[in-house]
Amino acid sequence: MKETTKDSDVVETEEWISALKSVIKIEGPNRAYYLIKKMIKFLLHHGMNIPLFKNTAYINTIPNHFDYDFPGNIKIEERLQSLIRWNAMVLVIRANKIDNSLGGHLSSFASLAHILEVGFNHFWRAPTHNHGGDLIYIQGHSSPGIYARAFLEGRLTEEQMINFRQEVDGYGLSSYPHPKLMPKFWQFPTVSMGLGPLTAIHQARFLKYLHARKITNTINRKIWIFCGDGEMDEPESMSELSMAAREKLDNLIMIVNCNLQRLDGPVRGNSKIIQELEAHFYGVGWHVIKVIWSSSWDKLLECDHNGILKKIMMDTLDGEYQNYRSKNSDFIRKNFFGKHPELLEMIKEMSDEDIWNLTFGGHDLRKIYSAFKMAQKNKDKPTVLLIKSIKGYGLGEFGEARNIAHNVKKVDNQGIKSIRDFFKLPIPDSELSLVPFYKPSINSPEIQYLKNCRKKLGGYLPKRRQKSDEKLLIPPLEAFKKILEPTLNERKISTTYAYVRILNTILRDKNIGNRVVPIVVDESRTFGMEGLFRQIGIFSQVGQLYDPVDKGQVMYYREEKNGQILQEGINEAGGMGSWIAAATAYSTSNCIMIPFFIFYSMFGFQRIGDLAWLAGDIRARGFLIGGTSGRTTINGEGLQHEDGHSHILASTIPNCIPYDPTFAHEVAVIIHHGLHCMISNQEDVFYYITVMNENYSHPGLKKGQEKGILKGLYLLKKHNHEKSKLKVQLIGSGAILREILAAQILLQEWDIDSAIWSATSFTLLARDGQETTRWNMLHPTKKQKIAYITKSLEKSNGPIIVATDYMRLFAEQIRAFIPKGRIYKVLGTDGFGCSDTRKKLRNFFEVSRYYIAIAALNSLAKENLIKFSIVSEAIKKYNINTEKQSPFSI
Numbered sequence: 001m002k003e004t005t006k007d008s009d010v011v012e013t014e015e016w017i018s019a020l021k022s023v024i025k026i027e028g029p030n031r032a033y034y035l036i037k038k039m040i041k042f043l044l045h046h047g048m049n050i051p052l053f054k055n056t057a058y059i060n061t062i063p064n065h066f067d068y069d070f071p072g073n074i075k076i077e078e079r080l081q082s083l084i085r086w087n088a089m090v091l092v093i094r095a096n097k098i099d100n101s102l103g104g105h106l107s108s109f110a111s112l113a114h115i116l117e118v119g120f121n122h123f124w125r126a127p128t129h130n131h132g133g134d135l136i137y138i139q140g141h142s143s144p145g146i147y148a149r150a151f152l153e154g155r156l157t158e159e160q161m162i163n164f165r166q167e168v169d170g171y172g173l174s175s176y177p178h179p180k181l182m183p184k185f186w187q188f189p190t191v192s193m194g195l196g197p198l199t200a201i202h203q204a205r206f207l208k209y210l211h212a213r214k215i216t217n218t219i220n221r222k223i224w225i226f227c228g229d230g231e232m233d234e235p236e237s238m239s240e241l242s243m244a245a246r247e248k249l250d251n252l253i254m255i256v257n258c259n260l261q262r263l264d265g266p267v268r269g270n271s272k273i274i275q276e277l278e279a280h281f282y283g284v285g286w287h288v289i290k291v292i293w294s295s296s297w298d299k300l301l302e303c304d305h306n307g308i309l310k311k312i313m314m315d316t317l318d319g320e321y322q323n324y325r326s327k328n329s330d331f332i333r334k335n336f337f338g339k340h341p342e343l344l345e346m347i348k349e350m351s352d353e354d355i356w357n358l359t360f361g362g363h364d365l366r367k368i369y370s371a372f373k374m375a376q377k378n379k380d381k382p383t384v385l386l387i388k389s390i391k392g393y394g395l396g397e398f399g400e401a402r403n404i405a406h407n408v409k410k411v412d413n414q415g416i417k418s419i420r421d422f423f424k425l426p427i428p429d430s431e432l433s434l435v436p437f438y439k440p441s442i443n444s445p446e447i448q449y450l451k452n453c454r455k456k457l458g459g460y461l462p463k464r465r466q467k468s469d470e471k472l473l474i475p476p477l478e479a480f481k482k483i484l485e486p487t488l489n490e491r492k493i494s495t496t497y498a499y500v501r502i503l504n505t506i507l508r509d510k511n512i513g514n515r516v517v518p519i520v521v522d523e524s525r526t527f528g529m530e531g532l533f534r535q536i537g538i539f540s541q542v543g544q545l546y547d548p549v550d551k552g553q554v555m556y557y558r559e560e561k562n563g564q565i566l567q568e569g570i571n572e573a574g575g576m577g578s579w580i581a582a583a584t585a586y587s588t589s590n591c592i593m594i595p596f597f598i599f600y601s602m603f604g605f606q607r608i609g610d611l612a613w614l615a616g617d618i619r620a621r622g623f624l625i626g627g628t629s630g631r632t633t634i635n636g637e638g639l640q641h642e643d644g645h646s647h648i649l650a651s652t653i654p655n656c657i658p659y660d661p662t663f664a665h666e667v668a669v670i671i672h673h674g675l676h677c678m679i680s681n682q683e684d685v686f687y688y689i690t691v692m693n694e695n696y697s698h699p700g701l702k703k704g705q706e707k708g709i710l711k712g713l714y715l716l717k718k719h720n721h722e723k724s725k726l727k728v729q730l731i732g733s734g735a736i737l738r739e740i741l742a743a744q745i746l747l748q749e750w751d752i753d754s755a756i757w758s759a760t761s762f763t764l765l766a767r768d769g770q771e772t773t774r775w776n777m778l779h780p781t782k783k784q785k786i787a788y789i790t791k792s793l794e795k796s797n798g799p800i801i802v803a804t805d806y807m808r809l810f811a812e813q814i815r816a817f818i819p820k821g822r823i824y825k826v827l828g829t830d831g832f833g834c835s836d837t838r839k840k841l842r843n844f845f846e847v848s849r850y851y852i853a854i855a856a857l858n859s860l861a862k863e864n865l866i867k868f869s870i871v872s873e874a875i876k877k878y879n880i881n882t883e884k885q886s887p888f889s890i
Contacts, residue, residue: 028066054279058272058314060361061289064298067370072121074365076449080152081113082423083446085394086438087148087161088113089419091173093411093435095164102165104175107392108228109145110400111259111362115387116145118368119224121450123376126459132221132589136461137200139226139257140176140191146462147173150185151439152450153460158437179464180617187464187588189617190226192610194234197254199614200225201240202577203588204252204382209539212562213514216591222376223252229273230262238280240574244382245285248541252382253375257362259391260318269319274386287383291361291371300346300358308342315339325390325400329355362389394422466619467682468586473511474675477706480505480668486700487664493698495691496627498664500528502671503596507536507564512594512679517582517622519566519597521575526693527598527627530555537563572599576608576615583620583686592679594622601626601690602643609649616653619684623674629660629690630735630805631829632841642833642841643690644806650688651763651813658688659761660804661709662737665701666760667691669709692735694838711768711788712761717744724753726865727798728856731757735805735838736847743852750857750870755796762804762813765789769817787817799823799859803847823859827851830888845887850878 007013023032092104109116119136127133138146147164150156156173163172167181174181176191190196200223207218231237244252258274260267267273274290281288292313293301304310316336324332329352337343347355361367368387375383392400395411396418411419416432425438440446454460477484483498483505507513524530537560544559566582568575575597581588582595604626605612612624628634631644650658657677659670667689674687699716708714716737719727728747732740737758744754759765769787776784786794793800800822802811808828818824829845842848854874861868875882 024063029063054282055275056278056288056290057310058275058292059290059301059310060292060367062291062367062370062374064295064302067366068373070366070369072365072453073449076445077117077121077365080446080450081117082425083152083438083440084117084145084148085110085113086419086423086425087151088144089395089411090435090437091144091147091161091164093416094162095166097435098166104144104165105141106144106395107400108139108141108257108259109143109148110393110395111389111391112139112142112226112257113145113393114363114365115255115257115368115389116142116149116226118365118372120149120461121453122369123372123457124224124461125221125457126454126461126463127465127590128458131458132216132218133458133461134222134224135187135200135203135588137188137190137196137223137225138177138186138462139228139231140189140193140196141228142226143174143176146177149450150460151437152447153454154442155185155460158439161437177462178617179619183466183619184464185462187462189614192614193228193231194236195611195614196225197227197231197237198240198573198577199580199611200254201244201249201252201382202574203581204244204249205247206578206581206585207251207589208247208249208541209517209566210585210589210591212539212541213564214562215514215593216589218251218589221251223249225252225254227254227256228262229256229258229260229277230267232256232273232277233267236573239571240577241281241286242284243574248380249382250379253372254382254384256384256386257389258386259362259389260322261391266319266322268317269322270317272314272318274388277384277386281384281386285381287375287378287381289371289374289383289385291364291367291385291387293361293367293388294359294364295366296354296358296364303346306342308340309346312336312339312343322391329353332356332358360388360390362387363393394419396422465587465590468590468592470586470590470592472515472592472679474672474679475506475509475511477669477672479509480672483668484665484701487698490697492695493664494693494695495661495664495667496527496693497695498667498698499598499625499671499689499691500531501664502668503529504532506594506671506675507532512675514564515592515594516564517566517578517593517595518564519568519575519578519582519595521568521572521599522570523598523600523627524565524567526600529598532565533558536565538565538567539563572603572607573611575599576611579622579624580611580615580618580620583615583622584618586621586682587619592682594675594679596623596625598625598627600641600643601629601646602641605646605649605688606643612650612656613653615686616655619655620686621678621682621684622686623671624686624688626688626690628693630692631833632805632838632845632847633692633694633735635837636835638835639833644829644831644833645810646688647690647763647806647810651766651810655685656688657685657761658690658763659712660690660734660806661760662732662734662758664698665705666709666758669701669706670760673710690734694735696738708792709758709760712764713757713759713789713792715755715792716758717741717756719753719755720748721753724751726750726752726860727796728752728754728860729757729793729796729798729800730754730852730856731759731800731802731811733759733762733804736803736842739842739847739849739852740803742849743856746849746853747856750853750866750874752856752860754856757792759802759804759811762811765817766813769814773816789814789817790819793822794819799825799856799863801825801827801852801856801859803827803852803855805829805847823862825855825859827855831886850880854878854880 088109095102124134165175166172177186179186204223211218278288371385537558540559543561548557550556566578579595579597582593585593631642650656661667677683705714730740772785772787807830808826811826827847857871860866
């Protein structure tokens with residue numbers, strides 16, 4: 001449809017505009033918006049493809065005459081913010097006086113202070129007996145301001161404040177929001193940047209899930225997430241926005257602090273970040289509320305009858321706005337208002353102070369309150385507040401609206417004096433060199449006001465629950481009897497199948513079955529889990545509005561309003577976001593949930609490594625299941641599907657408990673123990689368990705093996721001939737343990753007797769060895785401890801040969817704890833993956849039974865127990881190409 005620019009009937013146009021003005025005046029902008037939207041729909045339904053506007057004008061979404069009345073005492077709140085901002089500044093400066101390498105951030109909170117205070121004083125509810133509490137994701141760099149508020153509340157001492165970023169001695173404050181470091185205070189890690197938005201969105205959806213499944217009442221709870229405008233460039237910040245709209249998450253409110261500046265310079269110096277974000281959020285289906293101008297602009301905007309001021313506001317670039325605030329009133333008068341003579345006429349009676357006080361909406365309590373109130377009332381979809389503020393507000397020439405603002409850690413004495421004057425604090429000049437904290441008496445109007453506001457809202461925030469009040473009874477190990485038994489008649493199953501059987505057993509348990517949260521990312525059929533679709537349903541807030549194409553099949557795709565499965569689509573990061581929400585429900589909602597998130601191990605830990613580290617920080621409890629694990633276990637998929645390093649990544653997270661089991665009984669014992677640790681004992685750990693899609697027979701659990709399975713190593717098969725002179729110890733895990741078993745048979749042809757060890761967790765063996773070594777070093781006069789791996793192998797004989805489906809580094813972790821004088825040979829799958837059969841891949845990566853046998857023979861030859869000619873003979877017999885390129889070469 002061709003767009004016309006010439007008005008063919010001016011009178012008719014004016015009648016329409018007058019009618020619209022009348023609606024806005026009498027019924028409000030929402031009604032006007034509804035009518036316009038109905039008209040646009042009418043045109044679209046009649047085949048008229050009209051261009052839609054992606055942006056509104058560069059003014060506040062809520063007109064001045066529709067602002068809500070502010071319920072608080074503005075003078076006291078402004079005074080409180082001055083106190084908090086001062087103490088936040090002192091916090092950073094004092095730390096850097098001790099050691100200037102400690103760092104910290106002054107300017108982020110300075111721009112956020114008004115916005116946060118409106119929330120703390122009037123909106124954010126703490127958990128009470130009849131309200132689960134709102135959940136607040138604090139922008140990471142603003143932590144000094146949160147500490148400064150808690151200091152006034154009496155929750156933090158001056159000693160703690162002095163020890164900002166100095167935590168080793170046990171009474172300091174963490175740099176950013178870290179539940180691991182401050183487990184009673186911070187609820188959510190929001191750094192690395194971008195992870196806050198993603199995890200908050202899935203937290204909001206999980207609250208809907210809990211309510212729909214009648215686990216707990218979350219109907220009145222809100223999620224508030226704070227981000228910086230520069231942070232929105234992180235892919236994770238934007239990745240789940242459409243999901244939030246699609247899932248109708250009206251319990252989610254995102255506040256983007258648009259201070260126009262990131263670390264190095266303007267976020268969008270050549271354009272306008274607020275307009276860009278408005279178009280994006282609106283396009284994916286969010287409510288958008290812009291808070292750009294403070295109340296000091298209202299009269300000017302009312303006088304802007306010709307729209308000249310609005311046009312200049314729109315045409316002015318963010319780089320220019322930043323420049324204005326870094327200069328002075330005269331500069332603003334000449335370079336902003338001087339863009340049009342009518343604007344200069346409009347401000348001719350305004351003083352320099354009046355001009356300078358034309359600030360942004362992020363520093364106006366009334367404007368912020370109105371936006372929060374509207375956001376709180378919005379229904380059917382999430383809301384974003386794009387609030388314009390000044391980076392480093394109040395820091396003056398030391399950081400206000402300057403490119404250096406993010407990195408400012410020091411302010412000289414004159415700067416401290418000017419900031420003191422700006423905040424109007426009664427601190428004498430003689431004390432300024434000490435940069436003192438300032439805290440009024442507990443009976444002062446400010447402190448009483450602060451405390452009363454939080455009392456009305458249920459208590460202080462942030463505050464973290466460490467354990468749930470719930471006590472859940474887990475099933476005994478015998479409940480998994482069918483998995484613990486040997487497979488009959490050579491029946492072959494995979495460990496993935498065993499995992500699904502275990503999951504089904506837990507789902508049927510009357511005590512904890514309804515607390516299980518199965519999470520999949522469009523791979524249910526790959527892992528044989530499609531039977532759960534019909535059994536427990538897939539969670540959907542709208543249910544299933546269509547008939548699935550496989551409705552006639554037993555395992556059809558079934559969505560339900562109270563479904564138990566969270567199906568994330570092709571989205572590992574989203575799956576991890578849901579898993580983190582479920583894995584922390586004990587803390588956020590006082591209810592214990594048991595999340596199982598299964599994914600391709602290559603596409604899991606590799607993609608969600610940052611989120612997995614966050615899971616450790618947030619004290620998550622649950623199971624991560626890495627399917628099709630190992631570099632040679634999956635047929636034909638190639639380089640990007642073959643995992644040889646997820647266990648290396650998992651080993652870096654201290655409270656991640658990783659296992660690489662081979663047999664069904666090992667999987668059952670590990671999962672049962674995980675339930676005991678995380679559910680019964682409420683320990684702050686999570687489990688990473690790798691499973692495979694390869695089918696084979698399973699030996700079943702033998703009495704006494706449980707301890708070794710959990711510690712990471714146990715004797716699977718003893719030597720066949722104890723009196724044999726030629727002995728080796730063969731250790732394997734996961735996909736390659738069966739090659740170890742086959743190598744045992746090959747070695748018998750050379751009269752070599754082998755014992756077989758199943759290493760369910762090299763990482764746990766290494767951690768135990770490291771703890772033992774440390775204890776021995778610090779207690780030299782006491783009886784020295786022996787690491788579990790050392791003790792297990794010290795009475796064995798012969799070289800120790802290890803093979804896994806992971807990089808050599810995986811098994812190299814325990815080399816330091818192998819009994820002295822023993823050969824320790826490690827085989828692994830270093831290098832890029834490639835497509836072929838399992839048999840060929842294992843030969844290619846040199847972890848097959850033949851290479852294991854060669855490694856054993858070579859090690860015996862090095863000990864002069866056999867001749868090297870026997871090794872050469874075996875190489876020829878097994879048809880090994882000695883000149884082929886190594887698998888780990890470039």
